[in-house]
Amino acid sequence: MKKFTTALVGIAGIALASNAMADGHGGSTLKQVQDKGFIQCGVSQGLPGFSNADDSGNWAGLDVDLCRAVAAAVFGDASKVKYSPLSAKQRFTALSSGEVDILSRNTTWTMTRDTQLGLNFAGVNYYDGQGMMVPKALGATSATQLDGANICTNTGTTTELNITDYFRQNGMSFNLVAFEKADEVVAAYDAGRCDVYTTDRSGLAAQRGKLTNPDAHVVLPEIISKEPLGPVVRQGDDQWFNIVRWSLNAMINAEEMGISSANVGDMMSSDNPAVKRLLGTEGKFGEELGISNDWAMNIISQVGNYGESYEKHVGENTPLKLARGVNALWSNGGILYAAPIR
Amino acid sequence: MRPNKSFLLTLIYDARYRSITFQVLLLLSIIFGIWWVVDNTVTNLAAQNKGVGFGFLTQTSGFQISPTLGTWLFGYEVGKSSYLEVYYIGIVNTFIVAFFGIFAATILGFTLGIMRLSQNFIFRAFSTVYIEIGRNVPLLVQLFFWYFAVLRTLPSRREKVELIPDVMGINITGLYIPRAMPEEGFSLTLYAFLIACGITWFTSRWAKKRQQRTGQIFPMFWAGVGILLGLPLVVFLVTGSPLTWEYPVFAETGPLLKRGYQAGAGVLVIPEMLAVWFALSIYTAAFIAEIVRAGIVAVPKGQTEASSALGIKKNYALRLVIIPQAMRIIIPPLTSQYLNLTKNSSLAVAIAYPELVSVFAGTALNQVGREIEMIFMTMAVYLTFSIVTAIFMNWFNARVKLVER
Numbered sequence: 001m002k003k004f005t006t007a008l009v010g011i012a013g014i015a016l017a018s019n020a021m022a023d024g025h026g027g028s029t030l031k032q033v034q035d036k037g038f039i040q041c042g043v044s045q046g047l048p049g050f051s052n053a054d055d056s057g058n059w060a061g062l063d064v065d066l067c068r069a070v071a072a073a074v075f076g077d078a079s080k081v082k083y084s085p086l087s088a089k090q091r092f093t094a095l096s097s098g099e100v101d102i103l104s105r106n107t108t109w110t111m112t113r114d115t116q117l118g119l120n121f122a123g124v125n126y127y128d129g130q131g132m133m134v135p136k137a138l139g140a141t142s143a144t145q146l147d148g149a150n151i152c153t154n155t156g157t158t159t160e161l162n163i164t165d166y167f168r169q170n171g172m173s174f175n176l177v178a179f180e181k182a183d184e185v186v187a188a189y190d191a192g193r194c195d196v197y198t199t200d201r202s203g204l205a206a207q208r209g210k211l212t213n214p215d216a217h218v219v220l221p222e223i224i225s226k227e228p229l230g231p232v233v234r235q236g237d238d239q240w241f242n243i244v245r246w247s248l249n250a251m252i253n254a255e256e257m258g259i260s261s262a263n264v265g266d267m268m269s270s271d272n273p274a275v276k277r278l279l280g281t282e283g284k285f286g287e288e289l290g291i292s293n294d295w296a297m298n299i300i301s302q303v304g305n306y307g308e309s310y311e312k313h314v315g316e317n318t319p320l321k322l323a324r325g326v327n328a329l330w331s332n333g334g335i336l337y338a339a340p341i342r
Numbered sequence: 343m344r345p346n347k348s349f350l351l352t353l354i355y356d357a358r359y360r361s362i363t364f365q366v367l368l369l370l371s372i373i374f375g376i377w378w379v380v381d382n383t384v385t386n387l388a389a390q391n392k393g394v395g396f397g398f399l400t401q402t403s404g405f406q407i408s409p410t411l412g413t414w415l416f417g418y419e420v421g422k423s424s425y426l427e428v429y430y431i432g433i434v435n436t437f438i439v440a441f442f443g444i445f446a447a448t449i450l451g452f453t454l455g456i457m458r459l460s461q462n463f464i465f466r467a468f469s470t471v472y473i474e475i476g477r478n479v480p481l482l483v484q485l486f487f488w489y490f491a492v493l494r495t496l497p498s499r500r501e502k503v504e505l506i507p508d509v510m511g512i513n514i515t516g517l518y519i520p521r522a523m524p525e526e527g528f529s530l531t532l533y534a535f536l537i538a539c540g541i542t543w544f545t546s547r548w549a550k551k552r553q554q555r556t557g558q559i560f561p562m563f564w565a566g567v568g569i570l571l572g573l574p575l576v577v578f579l580v581t582g583s584p585l586t587w588e589y590p591v592f593a594e595t596g597p598l599l600k601r602g603y604q605a606g607a608g609v610l611v612i613p614e615m616l617a618v619w620f621a622l623s624i625y626t627a628a629f630i631a632e633i634v635r636a637g638i639v640a641v642p643k644g645q646t647e648a649s650s651a652l653g654i655k656k657n658y659a660l661r662l663v664i665i666p667q668a669m670r671i672i673i674p675p676l677t678s679q680y681l682n683l684t685k686n687s688s689l690a691v692a693i694a695y696p697e698l699v700s701v702f703a704g705t706a707l708n709q710v711g712r713e714i715e716m717i718f719m720t721m722a723v724y725l726t727f728s729i730v731t732a733i734f735m736n737w738f739n740a741r742v743k744l745v746e747r
Binding site for chain 1: 489599711
């Protein structure tokens with residue numbers, strides 16, 4: 001009898017849990033986020049400059065700033081974010097099952113992911129490309145000399161496919177050693193298991209610091225793929241999709257208009273209609289998204305514009321030392337171009 | 343039974359119907375629970391514009407897999423092989439590491455278990471220390487330890503340590519052993535081996551019967567070894583030794599990247615596989631050792647005393663009296679250890695060994711995005727492995743079980 005009751009309670013529990021899960025998918029993400037009071041943001045398990053936790057557990061980075069921007073837009077408070085560190089393998093399942101509200105985890109936008117996984121990419125916050133790092137002692141100056149190499153990389157990413165394509169195209173043989181976590185890739189490469197470490201060039205810059213002797217390694221000039229990295233949301237909730245997309249656009253537009261966290265207060269009284277629309281002193285752009293009109297003002301004052309975020313986390317003055325390159329504004333010779341707010 | 347009770351209360355309070363009532367209720371709730379989960383899954387998938395289907399299995403895969411038994415067996419080629427082949431490769435790689443793991447863990451475990459009961463202090467102490475460390479350090483930690491210990495101690499790719507000069511060598515890219523290349527006529531040797539197995543089986547039956555009838559002991563072990571090795575060897579030599587060995591090739595000169603062991607010559611055992619095998623065997627052996635010790639200790643002391651009273655020699659007493667009785671206690675928990683080892687092999691994903699969870703439920707899943715189907719297929723493999731192991735061990739258990747007369 002006791003056994004039976006336990007079983008019944010168990011079944012009821014499962015039924016309720018699955019019911020709750022089903023509810024999680026219906027209804028608007030914005031409503032749910034507002035009800036629970038924070039945004040659950042899927043980030044990496046530690047990629048310096050993009051999403052990395054410090055010793056006291058505070059997350060920072062370019063990808064983290066995007067989640068903070070969305071929180072600033074929704075709640076007027078950039079700190080209302082909780083982070084879920086996800087492996088490359090877990091990330092899409094975590095998003096589609098409703099475990100996280102946004103996936104901001106240096107994720108490459110590809111057609112398969114966009115069309116087959118039930119997800120939508122809300123934009124691009126970093127234009128990256130896959131590169132290769134080799135020990136200087138190898139004497140290689142170009143990726144075309146790498147025939148027969150052992151290559152270490154992460155499993156469950158586009159890098160596996162890109163490197164395979166590149167070597168096939170060039171008729172070179174290679175052997176791939178694919179690890180689940182980036183830390184083991186670095187450790188194995190450091191131990192000499194592989195001649196080559198391949199991942200996005202931003203990742204190479206970030207992980208390089210973990211090697212025993214960072215200066216003994218060189219990043220080869222070839223960029224073998226296009227890796228537009230951006231935030232991802234579940235398909236089928238256009239309102240939430242728009243909030244994420246326009247939070248990113250607001251950061252880029254703010255940089256273009258010269259609005260930063262330092263001068264946003266002064267800019268509130270600007271006469272420029274484009275600035276007024278962005279900061280919410282003219283029009284009802286926030287309300288159209290289902291949030292307050294000062295959404296973009298909150299993003300800029302609490303998180304900063306795109307350029308500020310870039311310089312703070314991955315720019316020339318950080319250990320990553322990544323030049324703006326293609327990630328500069330279109331007006332500065334880059335390809336960063338956000339749709340106008342009007 | 344009181345007649346004024348309602349029908350429903352009768353079903354609960356009447357001892358004749360109670361058990362049936364609750365069983366029906368339980369069944370209904372289980373059916374309802376399953377329906378609920380399935381229905382929710384289908385609804386959720388539909389909401390994400392994802393269907394359910396196995397069409398992806400025929401798509402070609404676009405990623406490279408480390409050279410392992412699986413890739414060699416299925417001739418894996420990027421861009422030509424399908425996801426179904428990736429699945430098979432994963433199964434083969436899981437199987438091979440589980441198989442060798444069980445083999446090594448059993449031998450090591452039995453040795454350590456017996457050592458722990460030894461009179462020799464050094465043996466006993468070594469075994470105790472081993473078991474306590476092996477059992478109490480998490481497997482994942484041991485896996486990393488062995489992997490990085492293996493990697494850090496091995497020489498670099500352009501160097502080598504020759505285990506047998508020109509025949510077997512090792513460096514950080516793996517262990518290189520010769521590959522057997524059977525020529526025409528080698529199959530005869532294999533047939534000879536099968537025939538030898540048959541002869542050995544019949545001889546042992548005959549020897550057992552004769553012993554029961556006359557009490558004469560036939561040296562079955564040496565006879566068996568003689569038949570099993572001798573007959574195939576004779577056939578092998580008569581057919582003109584139709585087997586050659588392909589040895590690993592090491593290039594000392596040439597372009598830097600081309601130096602080292604050459605791909606395709608000999609058999610390569612990747613360091614990831616060695617590390618997984620070490621870790622699984624060493625970890626599980628610690629548990630098996632304790633099971634073996636418990637089994638032997640559980641045989642009453644009277645059995646040993648009775649054997650010596652009957653004048654049975656000490657080593658015979660161990661082999662014919664103690665061990666057979668201990669086996670009855672050892673086998674059921676040993677089975678769970680075998681099942682654990684097989685399932686634990688999925689941790690190998692952490693150190694890049696391309697087993698099922700890594701290549702199929704990992705890389706392939708990420709490319710195709712069919713979580714439900716692929717996880718289901720992965721679960722089915724482990725379930726099958728476990729059930730087959732369990733069936734075999736149950737059969738073995740039934741054989742050694744006490745036959746009551």
